[in-house]
Amino acid sequence: MTPRMNRAPCEAALNRLARPCAADRRPNFECPTVRSDGVFRVAMETGRTRLLITGAMMALAFIAVAVRTADVSVFSTREDAGIARAIPSAQPMKTERADIVDRNGVVVATSLQTVSLYADPRRVIDPAEAVRGLVSVFPDMDPIDMMGRITTERSFVWIRRQLTPEQQFAVNRLGLPGFEFQSEESRVYPHGNLLSHVIGFTDIDNNGISAIEKSFDRRLKDDVDPLRLSVDVRIQHMVREELAKATKEFEAIGGTAIVMQAKTGEVLSMVSLPDFDPNKPAQVTDEARFNRATLGVYELGSVFKIFNTAMALEYGVTTMRGGYDASQPIKVGRFQINDFHGENRYLSVPEIFLYSSNIGSAKMALEVGANAQRDFLDRLGLLNQVGLELPERGQPMFPETWRPVNVMTISYGHGISVSPMNLTSAVSATVNGGWSVRPTLLKGDGTPQDARRVMSAETSHAMRQLMRALVEKGTGGKAEAPGYLVGGKTGTAEKLSVAGGYNRSSRISSFVAAFPMQSPEYVVYVLLDEPKGNKSTYGFATGGWVAAPVVSKIISRMAPLVGMRPFDPETPAIRQDLALEPTQAEKKLAAYRPE
Amino acid sequence: MRIFAVAVWTFMMLATSYALFHISFQVDALENQLGSLNHEIRSEQESLHVLSAEWAFLTRPDRLEQLVRDVLSGFGSTKPGQLATFDEIPRPLPEGQLPPGPAAEAANPNVLKAKARRSE
Numbered sequence: 282m283t284p285r286m287n288r289a290p291c292e293a294a295l296n297r298l299a300r301p302c303a304a305d306r307r308p309n310f311e312c313p314t315v316r317s318d319g320v321f322r323v324a325m326e327t328g329r330t331r332l333l334i335t336g337a338m339m340a341l342a343f344i345a346v347a348v349r350t351a352d353v354s355v356f357s358t359r360e361d362a363g364i365a366r367a368i369p370s371a372q373p374m375k376t377e378r379a380d381i382v383d384r385n386g387v388v389v390a391t392s393l394q395t396v397s398l399y400a401d402p403r404r405v406i407d408p409a410e411a412v413r414g415l416v417s418v419f420p421d422m423d424p425i426d427m428m429g430r431i432t433t434e435r436s437f438v439w440i441r442r443q444l445t446p447e448q449q450f451a452v453n454r455l456g457l458p459g460f461e462f463q464s465e466e467s468r469v470y471p472h473g474n475l476l477s478h479v480i481g482f483t484d485i486d487n488n489g490i491s492a493i494e495k496s497f498d499r500r501l502k503d504d505v506d507p508l509r510l511s512v513d514v515r516i517q518h519m520v521r522e523e524l525a526k527a528t529k530e531f532e533a534i535g536g537t538a539i540v541m542q543a544k545t546g547e548v549l550s551m552v553s554l555p556d557f558d559p560n561k562p563a564q565v566t567d568e569a570r571f572n573r574a575t576l577g578v579y580e581l582g583s584v585f586k587i588f589n590t591a592m593a594l595e596y597g598v599t600t601m602r603g604g605y606d607a608s609q610p611i612k613v614g615r616f617q618i619n620d621f622h623g624e625n626r627y628l629s630v631p632e633i634f635l636y637s638s639n640i641g642s643a644k645m646a647l648e649v650g651a652n653a654q655r656d657f658l659d660r661l662g663l664l665n666q667v668g669l670e671l672p673e674r675g676q677p678m679f680p681e682t683w684r685p686v687n688v689m690t691i692s693y694g695h696g697i698s699v700s701p702m703n704l705t706s707a708v709s710a711t712v713n714g715g716w717s718v719r720p721t722l723l724k725g726d727g728t729p730q731d732a733r734r735v736m737s738a739e740t741s742h743a744m745r746q747l748m749r750a751l752v753e754k755g756t757g758g759k760a761e762a763p764g765y766l767v768g769g770k771t772g773t774a775e776k777l778s779v780a781g782g783y784n785r786s787s788r789i790s791s792f793v794a795a796f797p798m799q800s801p802e803y804v805v806y807v808l809l810d811e812p813k814g815n816k817s818t819y820g821f822a823t824g825g826w827v828a829a830p831v832v833s834k835i836i837s838r839m840a841p842l843v844g845m846r847p848f849d850p851e852t853p854a855i856r857q858d859l860a861l862e863p864t865q866a867e868k869k870l871a872a873y874r875p876e
Numbered sequence: 877m878r879i880f881a882v883a884v885w886t887f888m889m890l891a892t893s894y895a896l897f898h899i900s901f902q903v904d905a906l907e908n909q910l911g912s913l914n915h916e917i918r919s920e921q922e923s924l925h926v927l928s929a930e931w932a933f934l935t936r937p938d939r940l941e942q943l944v945r946d947v948l949s950g951f952g953s954t955k956p957g958q959l960a961t962f963d964e965i966p967r968p969l970p971e972g973q974l975p976p977g978p979a980a981e982a983a984n985p986n987v988l989k990a991k992a993r994r995s996e
Contacts, residue, residue, distance in 0.1 A: 374921040388932040394922070471933035518937035764956050841954035846961070 373505070377466045377487055380507040381480060381494075383514045384549075384724045388507075390480050390494070390559075392487070393469050396449050396462040398440040402431045404459035414455040415440065418448055431459075442485055443467045468494075470559045472514060475521060478572045478673075479512055479551055479722065482559035490562075491570070493722060495672050509724045511547035516540055519838045520550040524807065527831045528554050531812035531822060537573040537701050538808070538831070540839065543709040543801045545729045546718035548669070549839075551575075551702075573810065575667060578675040578698040579789045581808075582774030582824070583637045584708075585694030587744060587793070589646055590634050591711055592657045595740045598648040601862065604629040607640040613686045618643050621773075631861055634747045635755040637771065639693045646692030651683040654691065660735045661707040661717060663699050668719045675700045694774060701791075705806045708793050712748070712768070712801040715741040742858075749798040749859045759829035760794050762836040764847025766855070768801075769794030769832065771824035776811070787811045792828035796836055797848055799858045803839075807831045 381390035405411055412427050419441060430438050440460065444452070449462065468483045470476070481492025489498035497508055520538045528536045540550040557569040571577065593599050607628045611618040620638050633641030646654055658664055666674045678698040680687045690696035702720060710717040715736040718729040748768030751757045757769050772791045775783035791808035795801035807828040814822040821827075840847075848855060944951050969975060 374918065374925060376925070387935075388928055391925070391929045391932075393926060393929060469929055471929055472936055475936070475938075515937050518941075522938070837956065838953055841956055841959055844959065846959045847956040 375505050378468065378483070378501045379505055381501070382507045382509050383512050383517075384510060384547075385513060386507075386509070387514050389472055389476055389510070389512075389514065390468060390470050392466045395443045395465055395467045397442040397465050398444055398449075398452055398460060399463055400431050400438050400440050400460045401436050402433050402438060402459065403436055405431050406458050408432050411455075411457045411460070414457060415452070418451045418455070468559075473558050473560065474556045475514060475517055476512065477556040477559050477569075478553045478574065479510065479517075480559060482562045482565075484562070492572075492671055492673065496670050511542075511549065511722055511724045512551065513549050515842060516839050517550040517552065519842075520835055521552045521554075521556075523831050523834045523838070524552050524554055527807075527809060527812075527827060531809060531815065531818075531827045533809040533812040533827075535573055535810040536808060537577070537806075537810075538835070539574055539701055539705045539804075539806045540835070541705050541709055541720060541804045541806075543713040543795060543804050544716075544718070545725060545727060546706065546709065546720045547725060548702075548720055548722050549803070551722075553577075572671070572673045573701065573808070575669055575671055575700050575702045576673040576675045578678055578700050578703075579808070579810075580695050580698050580774045580777075581701075581704055581789060581791060582694040582772040583639075584704060584770050584772030584791060584793050584824075585691065585697070586634055586637060586642050587708060587711055587748070587770050588658060588661060588663070589642050589692040590630065590747065591736055591740050591744050592649055592654060593630070593645040594743055595657070595736045596649050596653055599630055599645060601630055601743055605633065605641045605644040607633065607638045607644075609640075611640055611643055611689065613689065616686065618689060631747055631750065634770075635751055637693075637756060642692040643689035646688050647685065649688075651685070651688050654688055655683050658691075658697075660733075661710055663697070663703055663707050667700055667702045667706060669702055670722050674702075677703060694772060701806055701808050704793065705804055708795065708806070709804045710735050711741060711744050712795040712798075712804065713741070714738050745795075745798050745801065746859055746861050748795065750861050752794070756825045757792065757794075757829055759825060760792055760832040760836075762796070762833050762840065764849075765836050765840050765845070766797040766799060766848055766850060766859070767794050767833070767836055768796070768798035768859075769829070771829065773823040773825075788822060790822055790824040790827050792824045792832050794829075794832045794836065796840070797845070799848070799855050802845070803836075803843075805832050805835055807835070 376392040378392045380388055380392070383389050400411075402408075408428060408431050411431060412424050415427060416422050416424050422441075427440070430440075441448075443465065444462075452460065452462075466487060467485075468487060470480065470482070479492060481489065481494040483489050483494050489495040489501065493508070493510070494501070501508060520540060524536050524538045527533070535554050537553045538550065539548065539552075541548050551574050553571070553573040555569045557565040559565075594601070599605075604627055607620060608625050610620075618639050620636070620640055624632070624636050624638065628636065628638055628641050630641075630645075632638070633645070649657075655664070662668070664677055664679060666676055677700070679691070680696060687696050706718070706720045709720075715734055715738055716729065716732040717735040718732050721730060745768060748770060749766065750768075751771075752760050752767045752769055756771050757767075760767050760769050770793055772789075772793070774789045776787045776789060777783060789808060789810060790812050791806065793804065793806045795804045809827050809831075812822045812827045814820040814826070818826040850856070850859075
């Protein structure tokens with residue numbers, strides 16, 4: 282087989298292919314193929330197949346890339362999206378300790394960034410010059426002490442914590458080697474003294490060491506949400522201002538005042554004087570730090586007649602129409618029970634309350650008996666630490682064995698010491714329809730916490746009538762705030778003297794009130810520690826003279842603030858609800874002591 | 877044909893790489909912007925925090941009271957008599973109606989007539 286012999290078929294093939302070849306304008310590679318021999322053709326075929334396979338594989342690879350790209354970009358899921366998030370994100374700011382706010386959201390405690398100055402003594406080049414510079418910035422700094430501190434072998438000593446921006450600038454300008462700043466958080470109380478005993482304060486390392494700061498230390502560190510108190514700073518301010526005025530006027534050594542919501546137990550205000558500035562914990566004296574509202578326990582005197590009368594009515598030993606002979610003092614051993622406002626006659630139950638008769642109260646209590654009395658006071662929470670969210674809570678003091686003489690003295694508030702918060706919470710239970718509610722410093726949803734019935738609604742109603750009558754025409758007249766139907770009870774107790782026995786000139790004078798009396802919303806308690814009478818009180822320093830006016834001022838200032846409208850006391854419904862039936866004492870007196 | 881294909885592919889390659897780099901740079905720029913915005917948010921939050929403390933300090937009830945005494949003479953705390961409900965505020969009369977009194981009588985001839993009859 283020679284090339285020549287093959288020429289003819291090739292020509293024919295060329296003729297057949299000439300047209301498409303020409304039209305194609307590409308160099309005709311097929312013609313030589315046709316002309317080539319078998320071996321060459323096979324090689325070409327193999328090459329073509331390989332090319333095809335490679336192309337297909339490349340195409341597959343590209344398709345795979347395309348599919349993956351589409352998958353990533355179009356159908357990407359959330360988990361994949363996270364990979365690209367290395368940018369600082371805008372998280373809500375978090376402080377070491379959460380803020381504390383009042384019931385309306387006013388900030389009362391917050392944490393701010395401050396800088397503190399420390400030194401690395403090994404890197405301090407010229408200690409003498411450094412001390413000279415530092416003293417020029419901090420004039421109160423002791424140069425000798427500072428010299429000692431920065432010449433030690435340690436690598437870290439605090440120079441001064443919590444600098445002001447000006448001090449920081451001044452220290453920076455000194456350009457001292459070996460001194461550095463450290464950013465820290467410090468607790469700030471914008472209201473200063475106003476809430477000192479409510480909030481308390483923290484130590485320099487931001488650990489709560491008293492009051493709310495201590496009892497909610499964990500909560501404030503763990504949760505960023507502000508802690509909302511039940512206290513209203515506006516009412517707190519009014520109460521503190523009025524109490525401070527009275528403390529000054531009557532030269533009292535201290536005082537306390539509490540405003541509580543009668544139905545929920547929420548404390549709207551709690552003031553104890555003297556107080557302190559929690560921003561300057563180093564200057565707090567023990568005297569100022571003492572919380573008279575919750576930690577102090579006192580013999581509170583006649584305000585206890587509220588519970589004594591309620592108890593007698595509740596146990597049914599007497600009624601509002603009943604009465605007792607209060608004409609003679611009661612002698613128990615060498616001890617004698619007298620009346621302060623002595624009427625020396627037969628007194629009806631309302632009169633015993635209105636004239637604050639110790640003799641009548643003692644007789645009432647004797648009829649009830651020791652166990653029942655103890656049980657009743659216990660139900661009102663007067664024998665236990667008050668359930669408030671504060672570490673500073675005083676344990677009430679009362680006799681171990683409850684003898685008849687104790688029964689009698691406790692009936693008018695002697696021989697038993699409770700904290701003012703104990704008393705306020707028990708009065709709330711007495712006037713709110715008979716429900717004991719746990720006092721709280723945290724704002725709730727308006728429903729009381731674990732309310733328990735401690736007396737009947739009828740007893741509570743009778744007590745409201747008695748308390749209203751005491752302010753309307755009794756010893757509590759100075760507590761009246763026109764339009765707000767104030768009801769209350771005075772209390773004056775002589776303090777135990779160091780020598781033993783009672784001291785006639787140092788008293789605890791207090792007044793507890795509730796308003797508006799037809800359906801009490803708020804209970805106000807004011808206590809002055811060792812007030813002295815002055816000209817304006819004709820020398821009296823009793824609860825009705827020194828504490829009742831404070832109650833009146835607090836109520837007439839706070840009632841409009843909480844949006845309470847004055848009531849007309851002559852409205853038939855109110856008249857009927859609060860009026861006492863005329864007492865029957867006169868008639869019985871005749872029957873008792875025929876003359 | 878081949879040149880055309882090569883040109884198309886080259887163009888597409890260039891276009892894709894341009895787009896790719898363009899987007900990549902854009903993402904970089906946006907990330908920077910986001911970073912600085914977040915930084916700004918953070919420092920704004922810090923100043924808000926400081927300002928809220930300062931606000932609480934400046935609106936202390938005792939300070940406000942002192943300011944009112946110094947600056948707004950005649951202002952004081954709310955008196956019980958200054959409270960009222962919306963029901964107590966007189967409602968506006970319907971269009972065209974005059975409040976009772978001489979003006980209303982003058983506008984209504986019937987009243988005048990009635991009055992005249994009564995005085996007769």
